[in-house]
Amino acid sequence: MNRIWAFSSSLDPGRFSLLRRSPREPPSKAAIFPSRSELLAGVPIGESLSEEGRKRTMRFGFAIGVFGVLILSHAAYSTVQYRGLLKIMEEEFSGPPLNVVAELLVGLVLCTWAALTVPGKFHSIHPDSEENRIVSLPDNMDFMIFNHRGRVFPSQLDLKLKH
Amino acid sequence: MVTKSEEDQLNRLETQVDNGGGGAWEYLCLVRKLKVRRPDKVLKHGLAILNDFKKRSALGTEEWTLCEQVAIAAMDCHSLDVAKDCIEVLRKRFPDSKRVGRLEGMLLEAKGLWAEAEKAYSNFLEDNPFDQVIHKRRAAVAKAQGNISTAIEYLNKYLDTFMADHDAWRELAEIYISLQMYKQAAFCYEELILSQPTxxxxxxxxxxxxxxxxxxxxxxxxxxxxxxxxxxxxxxxxxxxxxxxxxxxxxxxxxKGRNKDDKDSPxxxxxxxxxxxxxxxxxxxxxxxxxxxxxxxxxxxx
Structure with missing residues (x-):
């Protein structure tokens, strides 16, 4: 198992790997009570800023991705044109011209970067990271029994369910 | 499983709720999700939500989940009146639900009416012999009465059918440890490690x-x-x-006396x-x- 973790970390020095990724958050409905993501976030005060920042990088990444796709399609277009030109000049096609290769490389880098940033943050797959390290087992609620010492101390609060 | 970040979040929400900072519903959701046992707090804050008409109607269908949660917490705190009221509300809403029937059985347990509870559970099992929760409740009833050997018997029978239930394996292991039957407990933990090696x-x-x-x-x-x-x-x-x-x-x-062959790393x-x-x-x-x-x-x- 150690080797798998080591492999993943050597693939990706940023401690995050491509294997798991957080699902994109669903658009929060005009909910009566807070949406699930907010529920899980607990106190959103400290996290709202980073959330905002994340959204901004996501939008930026999306723009970069669109730009990358445009560059790639431009490369395709110029290749088609180049081949048309070769046909007219009656020469053999030996390889794409240099500017097309450069465009392909730039487009690849931009699209890859966008694909890595837009869908969301990566989850850690390390078993000892804070998100994955199991610190306690759930209490076995199915086997819960009620004659424990708590019953000797009935709750002093005068609780009542009103209908 | 409760991971470190979830535990931190739970503790943070707990202090926030205890100091009146709001977020009670979030706290209750987290308690339910992580399956932790905090009956006193669930009872206090859950009942506050249930008694507040505005908050209660805002929950929508989640209201009934909360009702169940509060009922179980109330039984755990031995506030049987509250538990009874909650179960009555649920019974009115779901007249022939088995889940409510299970809660009624648990109320009988909490009152200490073991024979009645046992009877109710065996009636349920006649209808549906593969109801896992009822099987587990029967083992719990035996354990609560102090019949540990009967509880072990029930659990063993249950695990013959539902071998993948790791909660039951864990319970069995803990019972064996309480009886100092370590060999058997070790077997249970081997099963658990096999099912969840990480x-x-x-x-x-x-x-x-x-x-x-x-x-x-x-x-x-x-x-x-x-x-x-x-x-x-x-x-x-x-x-x-x-x-x-x-x-x-x-x-x-x-x-010490024997020749030392230090194979493992010192x-x-x-x-x-x-x-x-x-x-x-x-x-x-x-x-x-x-x-x-x-x-x-x-x-x-x-």
Missing amino acids: NPLYHLAYADVLYTIGGLENLQAAKKYYASTINLTGGKNRRALFGVCLCTSAIGQLS ELQSLAVAALEKDYKQRAPNKLPLLTSALKSLRVSS
Whole structure:
């Protein structure tokens, strides 16, 4: 198992790997009570800023991705044109011209970067990271029994369910 | 499973709710999701939501989930009136639900009417012999009455059918440990490790059981499982670190007379000691002398 973790970390020095990724958050409905993501976030005060920042990088990444796709399609277009030109000049096609290769490389880098940033943050797959390290087992609620010492101390609060 | 970040979140929400900072519903959701047992707090805050008409109607269909949660918490706190009221509300809404029927059975348990509860559960099982929760409740009833052997029998029968239920394996292991039947408990933990090999706590519990049984081979195996716990937790589990030290010293004592073939790495113990000392230095500097003297006594005896 150690080797798998080591492999993943050597693939990706940023401690995050491509294997798991957080699902994109669903658009929060005009909910009566807070949406699930907010529920899980607990106190959103400290996290709202980073959330905002994340959204901004996501939008930026999306723009970069669109730009990358445009560059790639431009490369395709110029290749088609180049081949048309070769046909007219009656020469053999030996390889794409240099500017097309450069465009392909730039487009690849931009699209890859966008694909890595837009869908969301990566989850850690390390078993000892804070998100994955199991610190306690759930209490076995199915086997819960009620004659424990708590019953000797009935709750002093005068609780009542009103209908 | 409760991970470290979830535990932090739960504690943060708990203090926030206790100090009147709001977020009670979020807290209750988290308690339900993580399956932790906080009956007093669930009862207090859940009942506050249920009694507040506006908040209650805002929950929509979640209201009934909350009602169930509060009913169970009330039984756990022995506020049987509240539990009864909640169950009545649920019964009115869902006239022939089995889930409510189970709650009624649990109320009988909480009142201490074991025979009635047992009867109710066997009626349910006649209708549906594969209701896992009812089977588990029957084992719990036996345990609550003190019939541990009956509980073990029920659990064994249940596990013959539902072998993949790790909660039941864990319960059985804990019952065996309470009876000091360590061999059987070790078997249960082996099952658990097989079903969830990445859960360090099962490795830890198995190592504890092996260490308790004793004997050279068991001690060596225990040391390995402590080491695997350290591996899975990144050395943040102090119990495993102490376990490695204890195992090393016990193995040293047992193999003192014999020829020493140190196959396993001798650094393991010193690394564990270094990790412990570092941790204590960071978190509790005034307890550090205590730790060093304890470790020294271990090393002296080895």
